[in-house]
Amino acid sequence: MIKQDKLSDNALDFIDDHKLTALIERPEPEAAQVKEIIAKSLSKTPLQLDETAVLLRTTRPELVEEIFEAARKLKRDVYGNRIVLFAPLYIGNYCVNDCRYCSFRRSNKEAVRRTLSPQEIVQQVEALEDKGHKRLILVFGEHPHYNAEFIAETVGTVYKVKKGHGEIRRVNINAAPLDHEGFKIVKEAGIGTYQIFMETYHHETYQQVHPQNTLKGDYLWRLDALNRAFESGCDDVGIGALFGLYDWRFEVLGLVAHSLFLQEHYGVGPHTISFPRLQPALGAETQYPYLVNDYDFKRLVAILRLSVPYTGMILTARESAELRREILAFGVSQIDAGSRIEIGGYTEIGDAQVQILEKEQFQLGDLRSLDEVMRQLLEDDYLPSFCTSCYRLGRTGEHFMEYAIPGFIQNFCTPNGILTLAEYLEDYASPETQSAGKALIERELRKINNKRIIETVKKRLAQIQNENKRDLYL
Numbered sequence: 001m002i003k004q005d006k007l008s009d010n011a012l013d014f015i016d017d018h019k020l021t022a023l024i025e026r027p028e029p030e031a032a033q034v035k036e037i038i039a040k041s042l043s044k045t046p047l048q049l050d051e052t053a054v055l056l057r058t059t060r061p062e063l064v065e066e067i068f069e070a071a072r073k074l075k076r077d078v079y080g081n082r083i084v085l086f087a088p089l090y091i092g093n094y095c096v097n098d099c100r101y102c103s104f105r106r107s108n109k110e111a112v113r114r115t116l117s118p119q120e121i122v123q124q125v126e127a128l129e130d131k132g133h134k135r136l137i138l139v140f141g142e143h144p145h146y147n148a149e150f151i152a153e154t155v156g157t158v159y160k161v162k163k164g165h166g167e168i169r170r171v172n173i174n175a176a177p178l179d180h181e182g183f184k185i186v187k188e189a190g191i192g193t194y195q196i197f198m199e200t201y202h203h204e205t206y207q208q209v210h211p212q213n214t215l216k217g218d219y220l221w222r223l224d225a226l227n228r229a230f231e232s233g234c235d236d237v238g239i240g241a242l243f244g245l246y247d248w249r250f251e252v253l254g255l256v257a258h259s260l261f262l263q264e265h266y267g268v269g270p271h272t273i274s275f276p277r278l279q280p281a282l283g284a285e286t287q288y289p290y291l292v293n294d295y296d297f298k299r300l301v302a303i304l305r306l307s308v309p310y311t312g313m314i315l316t317a318r319e320s321a322e323l324r325r326e327i328l329a330f331g332v333s334q335i336d337a338g339s340r341i342e343i344g345g346y347t348e349i350g351d352a353q354v355q356i357l358e359k360e361q362f363q364l365g366d367l368r369s370l371d372e373v374m375r376q377l378l379e380d381d382y383l384p385s386f387c388t389s390c391y392r393l394g395r396t397g398e399h400f401m402e403y404a405i406p407g408f409i410q411n412f413c414t415p416n417g418i419l420t421l422a423e424y425l426e427d428y429a430s431p432e433t434q435s436a437g438k439a440l441i442e443r444e445l446r447k448i449n450n451k452r453i454i455e456t457v458k459k460r461l462a463q464i465q466n467e468n469k470r471d472l473y474l
């Protein structure tokens, strides 16, 4: 059940506004200190808050360039060239809250309200499978109807849809904070990551943009949500801040503080960090003194990468194709592609390069199809991956070995990425994407130095191409 009353009394407030503000207000650091912290990060050690703050206070262009370069290097060292792809599926936009930045806010009378029926969900998922998607994030407004049971049922509906070779192998959630019981129910349903963005970690701003008389007005209920998730067995969680509501440097410290808190209390940090940037939205307020420009956005992504070397980072289609291309190199591990955020948008709007503002939550910056995004990734020498094997083999949360075990990426992630790419090329790719993909697979195979793994991958590639087999992973 979504919480109906304010019951966050037992929640611990681990965000100290005064401390975070003091950290970003100190003077510009010496170059030697900045370089020392960059070196620590390059040795793949997570940064403490004061160290992150030093990078945030660095404004000299040549040092900022060093931060960018270090983020690019860390991304290559830790993650290699894989980029995981997913799509959002908006299930319903009824909302009892009144977040000042969002089109779904209850006071927006122009919003076209709708909840997909089970049949409509099937149609949307079929359309997504027809494009080649294997991983979705389901997005919900906050409303008593969208309770844990409803979310769980929806997840079940999505997993059951199989069209041709299509199937959704991982369903993540972005929805309201649940109570302990609720998190247990959605975990049972087989969700992947449960994602909740704090929006702003700054208490005063939080109260300004989320009216007190709404469910979301309770800062601590939201801050404590992922603690309840862990305590209920959901060990795969995503955090995020909506950049543009308050000073971006404060929000970066909030995100790092949140990560450190989860790591310290539950032995594992968040699986992913998201950094959505405020976009124009119908019915939303328009006066925002803290909007983040592209340069600072690049800085914040690079600094986050350096601060939390082992956390996945998600860059969404809110940003333009051009900027996404540039920022990918700074440490992004997941992107969405071919996204439609109108309810029903995958069948009712399809690939059209238009948006219907009355029907969507905010404006998107990258409307390219999945195939176009795949092609560009391949041409830029990224390995687009739909891999879900860790999660399906129970390798999540504290069992998440991707970064902990030396050679894991070489031995599992890259081979599995290649196999999911090969499936995509066989079943969904345009001829141009197919040839770019085949060339990339050749290049990737040449990079693997374990003969046994090369043989296994080649055997499975042949099974995909000649025997019509799917869902093969190591």
Ligand code: SAM
Pocket: 101, 102, 103, 104, 139, 140, 141, 142, 174, 175, 176, 196, 197, 199, 241, 242, 276, 277, 278, 279, 280, 281, 284, 318, 361, 362
């Ligand atoms: N209703 C749930 C909630 O608020 O957490 C989940 C869904 S909400 C539709 C998903 C996220 O969209 C929010 O957490 C917020 O960060 C983001 N969002 C809302 N309005 C936005 C805007 N104008 N521009 C960019 N992102 C926005």
Ligand code: SF4
Pocket: 095, 096, 097, 098, 099, 102, 103, 104, 105, 106, 140, 141, 142, 216
């Ligand atoms: Fe509702 Fe979420 Fe939008 Fe707030 S951000 S109005 S809770 S959908």
